[in-house]
Amino acid sequence: MIRSLVPLHGVGSRQDLPLPFELVVAGAAVTLAVTFVALLWAWRSPRWAEPGGRALPRLTRLVDHPALLWTGRVLVAGLLAIALLALVAGPDLITNPFPGFLFVWVWIGLVPVSLLFGQVWRRLSPVRSLLAWRGAHREDAARPDVAGLYPAAAALLGFTWLELVQPDRATTAVLKWWVLAFAVWAIGGALLRGGRWITSADPFEAYATTVARLSPWQRRDGVLQVTNPLRHLSSTEAPRGLWAVCCVLLGGTAFDSLSGGVWWVRATQSSEQPAWLWGSLGLLGCLAVVVATYLVGALVIDRASGSRETERDLNSLGRSLVPIVVGYALAHYATLLVIEGQRVAINLSDPLGRGQNWFGTAELGVNGAIYDYASAVAWAQVGFIVGGHVLGVACAHDIALRTLPAERRTWAQLPLLLVMVGYTCAGLLLLFA
Template sequence: MSPLPLLTSAPGVWVPLHGVGTRQDLPLPFSLVVVGAVAVLVVTFVVALRLWSRPRWQTAAGLPLPRLTRLVDHPAVVWTGRLVVLAVAGVGQVALWFGADLDRNPFPGLLFVWVWVGLVPVSLLLGAVWRRFSVVRLLMAWRGTLRADEPLPQWGLWPAALALVAFGYLELVQPDRTHLSVLRWWFLIWLVWVVGGALAFGGRWIASADPFEAYATLVSRVSPWQRIDGVLHVVNPLRHLASSRPHRGTWAVGAALIGVTLFDSLGSSTAWVQTVQSSDRPPQLWSGLGLLVLVAIAVGLYLLGATALETTTRTGEGASVNRLGVSLVPIAVGYTFAHYASYLVLEGQRVAVNLSDPLSRGQDWFGTATLGVDAGLVDHPTLMAWNQVMGIVLGHVMAVLVAHDLAVRWLPTAGTARGQLPLLVVMVAYTCGGLLLLFAG
């Protein structure tokens, strides 16, 4: 079953296809794009050094909106949202367990498009809504999972980071990953992982271990909506991110997301496909190793930059690794927009069409089964290319600014430029690598 162009089959090999296209699909000069992107990062770094040597975004601040807070916190609004999400999730479960293993089964698209990719724009536009409308939290409410601001366990977000790598394996490596029999087993594994932990540790385990909630929560820190003392505020997204509490393992989640997205681009590249097809080794082995290697590279680059900062500034605290972790969030978000934006727009429509017929019997539960998919977006390849490039560059610029504001909180003023140089090198490496794979995809 292949309900979406997630993959294609060739003799003995599965190749991910939800990348951003080949170099011919990006009508931009590659060398000029890379030079321009690196120049933007360097200029941003120099400007940041000259404009401020003291932290500007250390505390949360913004425009309070008490009336909007009362509206969105009204029980009628909250429970309406929860019931809508619960209904969509219920239809997805019907499709998973009782639907036919056909192309038009909506569950794979619901998982890989609406949930995995869609949580990014939703969290950016609406803020921290995932936790409020989480189906798992609603069903486990008797365990206190709906309590707000519950502290994370001492292990922080490390379980979520591991789960994100596992989901990357499902999305990019697992053979027949859109077949219902495969998805059912993975769903049961996720259910045991999240619900089993919640039974033992309560809602704090969900925040710590559910890969989707952890991802959505981190992305919401780049949104213009932030709760301060329980009141919604319109805030500077950079201040929102920089003033957020650095949980243990935040950097691991960010690095895992970057590594998974980079491998998605690599797996769609012509060079990778030819290498895998010409090898006697199983394609799954190639893909599994490739995924782990790129995640390890993303982790290693970050650790090199953070530990080099410690060495250069002689703080010796070993704290910069966790402190700077949130600076990886804009990079992960930028990669997601560059890699999945057109995929979300086009295939997201197909999910809405298929959702009306979860049992694949020609039914039309929600009146969307007869709608078509508007593919007008692909008629503007230059616009798409600029969107992809700007997504990566803007994410890295935001990361540089946030990392600078965080670093000057403990860097000696005289050694600011020298101390932050390793971080700039890491950002440049991420940028060049992301653009290279974008064009090679």
């Protein structure tokens, strides 16, 4: 039996992108440095400290209508039910749609969906729909409990280990156990602790809500508003543990690129130690580097501001990591979503592997036209990474201005700038690895 999922990478091998590597890295570093200098000279007071936007009460009434909400919830739950049916009763073959549904439609698809539509996953989440009788859809359940988002960060690390390290991760035998573990973690925890546990511990909702902070849709007093995405990101309250969630996401993406490099594959295959051990060490190493460098940059600002609430400042500045998370995700996985997302739609028509055609898509083919635009894809990947870091620098600068004394604003922000330049260069290096 064929038991492997397609590699989780985009179109074009990373070592063959048709771009001059040295110029791209130098240009990215200069772009960030010029952006930062321009901010210091032209941006001397916070601009996004307060929320603001155009209220849309009619649109709010439409999207909040119970008929529309429950129609969306039933559709999402129905797709999940078909995918779970394939996991439980379908063949353990590459044509089984569940691995693609999980790793492509859900994991990667959450990014563009959340960017375009805001907090839509929280409102349509099958976990919340299942636990609606426990108050999972109440407004107060949207706030994390006392643990903040740290449980979600731990769950995200576990999912990243499954995605990138777990042996035979695309087999139904392995995925069944992970789905059971998720049910115990998210649903069982919510039954014991209430709906707020979902906000604190569901890794997919934590990912989606983190990305949605950069969407143009924001709610104030229950009314939907359209606003500047950076204002939305910078003005909303940062929950406890947000910085940890972002660091796990960045560390996972970094290791995904690292583990796809030829030198890594050769080193691990020639080693006497099992690949999962090297993968675990590599993943934890990437996460440690991201965490350590972020703490260095953020703690300098925290100390310079004289704040005595270090964790609050770490989470507040953690909002500046969100554009970087989004940029990395789009650069590394957008093409995978385009290509393999089509394959999932095809395979979902025959979830049991019996030659059926439930939705009329089973006989369609994958449109690979994007392969004809390798240069455009490569430049888009670089643009997502550099653009994400530029937006991150702007967000960090605006947040830092709220607490730093005037005489410390320049030197106190330099370490975080260097960290972000380092992230940019490392991201591009791994993209080309």
